[in-house]
Amino acid sequence: MFKPIIEGKIFKVGDDIDTDQIYPGRYLYLTSPEEMAVHAMEDVIADFYKKIEGEDWIIAAGKNFGCGSSREHAPRALLYAGVKAIVAESFGRIFYRNALNVGLPAVKCSGIVKEVQQGSLIQINLKEGLIVLGTPEKTLSIEKFSPQLLAILKNEGLIPYMKKYGKYSHLKNI
């Protein structure tokens, strides 16, 4: 079910984290969620999937998160590993589409990196377009979703969306 409010702990990463780092090319032939999850971010953070086990984590990234290849394996691996959402200054454009298409909320928020620390609490309110940070409490705004993207997000990805509507039908506000 679509959750308009997502809460979790921050997993902080830097600028220009490319899709080779998120999901190495040597595993691109894998298609099952269990197999893909264990390789998420493995070249950047060893055993990332184990480190985020049992708790809700949200990745906070600098600019250009997910730049590089078009591999949808990258957001899928993060999703399968249990990442709840990604907040970044900006995203590689294909990664951004892929994340929303597979039902992983990706939100753009200018200035996020300097406001958060590893492990600090964050709440993303997709309905209000806001981010609320734990201590010290602070509110930031996120870039508004277009109606079409919001409709995909609300349906938890493009697969359920297409299953329901069979075509793109939300260019205008819903």
Add this chain to the structure above:
Amino acid sequence: MHPLYQILADAAGRDKVTPGEFIIAKVDLAEINDLYLQVIMSFKEMGGDKIWDSQKVTFVMDHYAPPPTIKAAENQTKMREFAKEQGIKYFFDINRGVCHQVMPEEGLVWPDMVLVATDSHTTTHGAFGAFSTGIGATDMAAVLLTGEIWFRVPEIIKIKIQGKIRKGVMAKDIILYIISQLGTDIALYKAVEYTGETVTDMSLDERLVLCNMAVEMGAKATYIKPDKKVWDYISLVNPQKIQECRPIKQINEKENEVYESVYNFDISNLEPQVALPYRVDNVVPVSQVAEEPINQALIGTCTGGRINDIKIAAQILKGRKIFSSVRLLIIPVSNKILEKCIELGYIQTLLNAGATLVTPSCGPCLGAHEGVLSSGESCISTSSRNFPGRMGSSEAKIFLSSPATAAASAIKGVITDPREFL
């Protein structure tokens, strides 16, 4: 209106489009490669049965050509079955080459089309005047289902390149230099148009390099105004399209009304460039990195494996031998290019020099197979990315360069200015 906007307006059934707005566009060609069994999985999960148009879809088996693992082989088998069952008109198996060369060779790319492919380097086809962009598996599944895709109409950045290219300098050097100056996210969510006398004077092969690498600046699409070189090529590969393509209209607005920003580059004094690990914008002139030892040199891929690239490598290596501890991989971008290189004697020259010939494919560029690196190794490569772990071990180093620099480096075993051999 810019020609890219004209393409998008036509595809969306509108009179005009403006940057920032969202449109639903009709797709002229959808290409899927063999990394993307997920396309078929997502299509079926969407409830898909028959694809929207079997004449507008192409499959290219290029990333695992030939397959290195049982799982990769099984994925290809499933894709072959799907293509057969759907009656997909253009199926190119492992004996054809990389999609970004195979599609133009087969006459599937033309000015004023909308092309989407499951590969980020799809920006390449702006060199033919197409609106072409990379998408992921589930986006592609929706294209197979509906024939449509949503786009945010991109702002356009104009990059004007002036000056005569010096001997030993190639398009790859120019684009590496431009990326180093503008950064890896300058064109995020935007399109890039290349203009200027340097671009006009370039061969199509060299223009393809500029457009291919634009994605490393974040670009969604690229554009070079089609000229005689493009129309001559189209008339060879798909003469019928010459009649069908709309004439390209002049832009009537002022420059600042069309372009978000304009950047000017004079490359008259540019020397060969090298991108150091692990960023494409971490670029220095070759003189600053000369003497860096290498274990492997790779000449090939969708960025650097065309006739022009293999020709210069053969020129440099003719009558010479590669350094004793260096492996030189030659990966022509397509079988047609390989055949031409054989015919022109380049392959024999390179084999005599000690090169290893790899089948036309993406090769080790993405770390899948056919020449991956062990930890601690260094490779100079004509490919497009030097991220950690891109070509195998994340402890290996990748230096990006032109084919000329890669060939010269293979001779000496250290990164070398190609002008020494030209």
